[in-house]
Every structure is written in structure tokens, then in C-alpha cells.
Amino acid sequence: MVHAERxxxxxxxxxxxxxxxxxxxxxxxxxxxxxxxxEVLAQNxxxxxxxxxxxxxxxxxxxxxxxxxxxxNLLPGGEWTLAERTAIxxxxxxxxxxxxxTLRLAKLEYEKGDLGRSLxxxxxxxxxxxxxxxxxxEIYKDIGNIYVRQGDFxxxxxxxxxxxxxxxxxxxxHVNLGTLExxxxxxxxxxxxxxxxxxxxxxxxxxxxxxxLAHYHLGDTELAFGNLEKAIDLAPGNRTAVLLxxxxxxxxxxxxxxxxxxxxxxxEVSFDEDMSxxxxxxFCREKNYFCAKFEIxxxxxxNPTRPDLFELLKKIEDLEGAEAEPVFKKSGLxxxxxG
Numbered sequence: 647m648v649h650a651e652r653x654x655x656x657x658x659x660x661x662x663x664x665x666x667x668x669x670x671x672x673x674x675x676x677x678x679x680x681x682x683x684x685e686v687l688a689q690n691x692x693x694x695x696x697x698x699x700x701x702x703x704x705x706x707x708x709x710x711x712x713x714x715x716x717x718x719n720l721l722p723g724g725e726w727t728l729a730e731r732t733a734i735x736x737x738x739x740x741x742x743x744x745x746x747x748t749l750r751l752a753k754l755e756y757e758k759g760d761l762g763r764s765l766x767x768x769x770x771x772x773x774x775x776x777x778x779x780x781x782x783x784e785i786y787k788d789i790g791n792i793y794v795r796q797g798d799f800x801x802x803x804x805x806x807x808x809x810x811x812x813x814x815x816x817x818x819x820h821v822n823l824g825t826l827e828x829x830x831x832x833x834x835x836x837x838x839x840x841x842x843x844x845x846x847x848x849x850x851x852x853x854x855x856x857x858x859l860a861h862y863h864l865g866d867t868e869l870a871f872g873n874l875e876k877a878i879d880l881a882p883g884n885r886t887a888v889l890l891x892x893x894x895x896x897x898x899x900x901x902x903x904x905x906x907x908x909x910x911x912x913x914e915v916s917f918d919e920d921m922s923x924x925x926x927x928x929f930c931r932e933k934n935y936f937c938a939k940f941e942i943x944x945x946x947x948x949n950p951t952r953p954d955l956f957e958l959l960k961k962i963e964d965l966e967g968a969e970a971e972p973v974f975k976k977s978g979l980x981x982x983x984x985g
Contacts, residue, residue, distance in 0.1 A: 677703045681713045714738055728758060745774040765792050783812040787819055794826055802826055817847035824856045836860040851881035858890065867898060882910050892924045901928055917948045935966040
């Protein structure tokens with residue numbers, strides 16, 4: 647019996663074989679399905695369940711690029727630990743060698759405080775880009791920011807000027823240049839930089855804060871407070887603006903204004919211990935012991951391991967209702983600000 651010869655399908659190359667295997671795995675892999683179901687859950691506000699599916703997808707295939715991108719973008723950063731977000735970004739950067747993925751990793755390393763690693767990733771991202779564009783501008787600007795934090799002001803200036811050559815009309819860049827002048831204690835130059843930034847964008851709250859700081863050090867206190875008020879009006883959650891106001895409040899009889907700003911700020915965040923300490927300090931100075939006690943108790947709910955606050959609470963209870971000198975256990979940032 648003669649059998650007809652059957653053709654045998656053969657992959658034409660190693661690359662073709664890899665592509666065929668990848669297509670087969672995609673068809674039968676659970677990862678895309680898990681991510682798709684997680685997207686549906688997230689869209690219906692079931693974020694906790696979505697997170698369970700996304701973590702399962704990552705455990706099944708931590709190198710599935712398209713799914714990793716969807717995973718990273720699906721939920722806000724607050725849903726993931728910084729370590730998880732960094733792990734995803736590291737995998738994407740290593741796997742794809744794309745500037746966008748390397749930049750994501752650079753920003754996360756900066757958020758972690760690993761400035762050296764962040765700088766390395768920014769330079770790597772710059773090398774992966776063939777044409778100078780807005781992305782390169784952001785890279786140069788961010789490299790300048792890192793150099794400022796490292797105390798390398800000449801390096802910062804070099805990269806800020808590289809960024810300036812690409813986009814001279816960036817208000818954010820002029821704020822960075824103003825911040826560099828502050829680090830150099832060049833208050834007049836800083837003032838001019840912040841003014842220029844506000845000429846480009848009068849709603850830049852960071853520029854108003856920088857201008858306030860420059861005016862304060864140049865001796866124009868009233869103008870400085872006016873600048874701070876503008877910054878806080880634009881962005882009540884601007885932590886630096888509120889801290890500056892609190893720090894200057896007692897000396898310049900602005901305690902009530904500072905208390906209002908601190909209370910508004912704390913009403914918008916879940917917990918900020920240093921800001922609560924600043925508010926307690928102002929309440930004590932005003933002999934408003936009832937409100938000071940309330941804020942201490944609220945702070946202890948979040949951080950019950952503060953024996954100094956228990957001690958302060960007891961002292962306030964002893965002093966409450968009597969005319970006595972306010973007391974405050976200096977600690978942390980609040981101690982630095984009011985010391």
C-alpha cells in the first residue's frame with residue numbers, strides 16, 4: 647500500500663521558530679486574560695481584586711512585556727509598593743531597551759533616593775534617543791535636578807543650559823534655575839529667575855514659593871508673605887509653602903494665617919507628622935491647649951511610638967485653663983524649623 651507523501655511544516659529560521667512559540671504561548675497563556683480581567687475590575691472600582699489578579703499575572707510571567715506595561719499603567723502608583731513598581735520598570739527597561747522604559751526606571755530610582763542609579767538610567771535613556779526632542783529636554787532638566795541635590799552646582803548649570811537650548815520658554819526650567827541660585831545664596835539672581843518663570847506661567851505655585859523665599863532674604867517681608875499667600879491660594883497642598891509660612895509666623899505675627907494653612911493642608915492628606923508637629927507648636931504658642939491636645943492625640947493614633955508627645959500631652963493637661971508658658975518638645979523637622 648502506497649501512502650501519499652505528506653508535507654512536513656518546518657520553521658524557516660530560528661527567529662521564525664521563536665515567533666511561532668511566542669504566538670502559541672500568547673494564545674494559551676493566562677497572563678493576558680488575568681490582566682484583561684483586572685482591567686475590568688479596576689474600571690468598576692474593584693481595585694483590591696484587580697491588584698490580586700495583577701500580582702498573579704506577574705508571578706506567572708514576569709517578562710510578558712505588553713502585560714507588564716498594562717499592569718504598570720492600570721493602577722495608580724499608590725496601589726503598588728515602590729519596590730514592586732521598580733521591579734516592573736527594571737524588567738521593562740532590561741527587556742525592551744527603549745528610552746521610555748529606561749526613563750520610567752530613572753524616575754523611580756530618583757523617587758527611592760538612589761541618585762547615582764537614577765543618574766545612570768537618565769544617561770542610558772539619553773543614549774537610546776536618536777533625535778533631540780521634548781523627552782531629551784526633560785532628561786537634561788532632571789539630570790540638572792539630581793546634580794543640585796548632589797551639591798554639584800556646576801554640573802547642574804551645565805545640564806540646565808542644555809535643556810534651555812532645547813526649550814527656553816519652560817517655566818519649570820526657570821524655577822529650577824532659580825532654585826540653583828538659592829543654593830548659591832544668590833538671592834537677587836534667584837528673584838529674577840522666579841519672576842521670569844511667572845511671566846511665562848503666573849499659576850506656577852513653585853515659582854511663587856521661590857520668589858517668596860528670595861524676597862524674604864532680600865528683606866522685603868511683606869512682599870514675601872504676599873507671594874506665599876498666592877502660592878497657597880493656587881495650591882493649598884504645596885507643603886513647602888505651608889512650612890515656610892509656619893516657620894515665619896511667630897516672628898511676623900502671622901500665627902492665625904499659618905494655623906489656617908496647616909489645618910487646610912492636613913485636611914487634604916492622610917497623615918504628615920512634621921506638619922502636625924508644626925501645628926501643635928503654633929497651638930501651644932497661642933495657648934490653645936484644647937486644639938493642641940486634639941492634634942497630639944490625632945498624631946499618636948498614626949504614630950503611637952512618640953514618648954515625647956505623651957509627655958507633652960500630660961504637660962498640656964496640667965497647664966490647660968491656666969496662664970502658663972507654652973511648652974513644646976522639639977523633634978524632627980518641626981524642631982529644625984522652630985529651633
